[in-house]
Structure formats: structure tokens, C-alpha cells
Amino acid sequence: MQQINDRQLAGVTVPDTAIIASAIDHARNSCEPYLFNHVVRSWLFAVRLAQLQNIEHDGEVLAVVALLHDITLNERFAGPRRFEVEGADLARLFAREHGFDRSRAQLIWDSVALNSTPSIGLFKEAEVALCTAGICFDVVGLQYELIPPSDVAAIVAEFPRLGMKQKMTRCFCHIARTQPGTTYDNFIRDFGERFVAGYKASSVVELVINAPFDEEQP
Known part of the structure; x- marks a missing residue:
């Protein structure tokens, strides 16, 4: 694991490493602007949920998986498997190429593959559960009451829904x-x-x- 520093993003304290910066760039290059904003908001909501509930987790894994969970959600998608599984393979490859060990890379695969299946994802490891929660918060408002409205407003203002x-x-x-x-x-x-x-x-x-x-x- 790299040395992890912190920075502020839309008022949220998040980890800052070279791998996370690479994941941000990869997401920006892979996603339409609305979708890039969604994956960043999902990350920030997941981090905020972890902070508010004192959930220990691997901040680098959570960042990478949230940022890359929708890289196959586009009108170029051609299968042959469901888009979450195709995306999970690509996210795991990214992780391995950036030095993640097999265990951390597998957490990334599980998180992406299950990101739209909260009936399973919310009950797995902290990283998988937090990723699922952050994404579902942004898409359907799941657990919307847990994050203060001022925090939500700041995140959406910085990364609008478009x-x-x-x-x-x-x-x-x-x-x-x-x-x-x-x-x-x-x-x-x-x-x-x-x-x-x-x-x-x-x-x-x-x-x-x-x-x-x-x-x-x-």
C-alpha cells in the first residue's frame, strides 16, 4: 500500500495517493461527464458514510472501486456478460497493474460486480458494502438520511448531476x-x-x- 495523505474534495476528507489519482484520470477518460460526476459523488458519499458510522476500511480500495465501477456503462457496451462483470474484470486488471495484491484486487472485483446488487453487496466486506452504499445513495437515495443535507449539497454542487x-x-x-x-x-x-x-x-x-x-x- 502506498503512503496515504489526505486532501479535501467537496468538503470531504479523502485519501490521496498516486493510484487514486490514476483512477480519477481513468474514470474521467472512460466516462461521460455526467457519469464521471456520478462515480466521484459515489466515492464521496461512501467515504462520508464510513466516517459518520466509524467503519474501518481500506481507503485506496474504496476509492478505486467507486471511481471505476461504471467504466463499462455506456452505449458502446457489447457484452457478452452483464456490464458489472465486464467492468469488474477491467477494474481488477487496473488494480493489479498498479500493484494491488490479489486480495485487494479481488475486493475491487467483488465491489464492481455487486455494485447494483445491494441485497448482497451491503452484507459483504466493508469496502464492498461501502461502495454499494455510496452508489445506491447517489442513484436511488438509499440511506439518504444518514448524511447531513449540507454535506450532500456541497458534494452535488461540486459534482453536479447533469x-x-x-x-x-x-x-x-x-x-x-x-x-x-x-x-x-x-x-x-x-x-x-x-x-x-x-x-x-x-x-x-x-x-x-x-x-x-x-x-x-x-
Whole structure:
């Protein structure tokens, strides 16, 4: 782990290392402006939640994973796996190339892969849980009452939302339209069913019923 100094960003004390600076640059180069602001806000909200709840964690891991969690969320996405898994592989590669050991790199993979699955992510290691919480705070307002309104306002003022709801919806619908097989078991399915004409997810019920096994009668 590098020597970690602190700095202020939108009023939040965050760790400052060369790897974090590289992750910020990588996110800025990989994401549209609205999405870059989202990943930075997610990081800041995650850090603030950790501070307010006295949650010990690896600040470098949390920074890298929050900043890189959406690098595959764009209209260039071509699968073949769901965008979180594709992104997790890229984030883990970034971590390994920047000297993270296998354990820390695996935390990054888990955090990215589970970032949109709070029913699992919130119950894993502190870094995974905090990343999930920060992202869900920014996207759907999960645990919105935990961060003082003045802190939220300062973060959003520094990194404005830039029409995130509409732009993110457009991106989700693009993935549902062009790569529907990556969406049937995750939240993008909801966007496909609501907004994409002709979208029809396969049913887990049918998969179970049609599994290729003979069943003995009870």
C-alpha cells in the first residue's frame, strides 16, 4: 500500500495517493461527464458514510472501486456478460497493474460486480458494502438520511448531476435493446420492460420447469 495523505474534495476528507489519482484520470477518460460526476459523488458519499458510522476500511480500495465501477456503462457496451462483470474484470486488471495484491484486487472485483446488487453487496466486506452504499445513495437515495443535507449539497454542487436520471435511463435502455441476454437477471430488466418495445425477459419459472431432468413423483 502506498503512503496515504489526505486532501479535501467537496468538503470531504479523502485519501490521496498516486493510484487514486490514476483512477480519477481513468474514470474521467472512460466516462461521460455526467457519469464521471456520478462515480466521484459515489466515492464521496461512501467515504462520508464510513466516517459518520466509524467503519474501518481500506481507503485506496474504496476509492478505486467507486471511481471505476461504471467504466463499462455506456452505449458502446457489447457484452457478452452483464456490464458489472465486464467492468469488474477491467477494474481488477487496473488494480493489479498498479500493484494491488490479489486480495485487494479481488475486493475491487467483488465491489464492481455487486455494485447494483445491494441485497448482497451491503452484507459483504466493508469496502464492498461501502461502495454499494455510496452508489445506491447517489442513484436511488438509499440511506439518504444518514448524511447531513449540507454535506450532500456541497458534494452535488461540486459534482453536479447533469441530467443523470435521463442519461442513465437512456444507457440502460440501450443495453436492454442491444444486449438483452445480459439483463434478464438484473435491474436493467426493469428498464427493458418499462421502456423498450419488444423486450421480453426469459422466465426463471420456465427454466426450472423445463430443466432437463426426469422427476420422480412423490
